[in-house]
Amino acid sequence: MPELPEVETIRRQLEKEIVGETIVAVWSDRPKMLRPSAERFLKGVKGRKVREVSRRAKLLIFELDEGYFVCHLRLSGRLFVRQKDDEADDYAHVILKFKGGQELRFSEMRLFGYLADQEALGGILSKYGPEPLDDLTADKFYSILRKTSRPVKIVLMDQHKIAGIGNIYANDALFLAKIHPQTPADKLTRGRSDILFTAIEQVFKEGLKYGGASDQWYLQVHGEEGSYQDYFKVYGRTGQRCDVCGTEIERVALGGRGTFFCPECQK
DNA sequence: CATGGGTCCTGAGTGC
């Protein structure tokens, strides 16, 4: 699932590919993926030029010469940069067509992802928590954790508390920090909070270094896979041996999400 | 405000 490292990898690639392009048309066979509606979305972007591609949490933000729109990849979303005569992409439900024949194709098997204009977003961008690689500090992180007794993994994944952490990196960061996912957030000492904060930075940097994790659907803008999935520590590794102690990795459900940990290293 | 459950959607996986 695209999390901060995957979305940031795509952002960096898009920045090189589509800045300066002018949107001349939008095609879709699933108009519900365009917000607030296909008609209004089209009206907001047609004829506009892409000035910059930025990111907030897991949202890609396309800054235009007038206004902006965003894209959320949710579970199985992919963005491909293609030429108009390139062969079709599976599950491509929205295509932005640029002047000159280049295209930005939004492929989304589960149909949870969306493109939204400013109007459809309301104020949601300001409701996200701090960016882990940017404005989050060890102090802020500790103060977030001590305010709730929910399991620490649930807190990590709460976008309103901290932005950009999803299931893969939450599991792997907790493993690196040797913290059990179910630990109540407010039971962590300042020292362990600091270790977890560093672990989050570490797994995100590693994810970025490998171009993201392509364990299910995620692909980069030309269809390449990332390779962080080859370096998963616990995520998706039920029954395999822990790299540190050799104990079998376990899986439990926490908040309805698959949760992976080493019962020996993470107590 | 904090918390937890339901919901969306479809391919993959399971059982027969």
Place this chain on the structure above:
DNA sequence: TGCACTCAGGACCCAT
């Protein structure tokens, strides 16, 4: 081989 069924999963919505 193929059918019917269940499940995963991010974030929003709603009830408590």
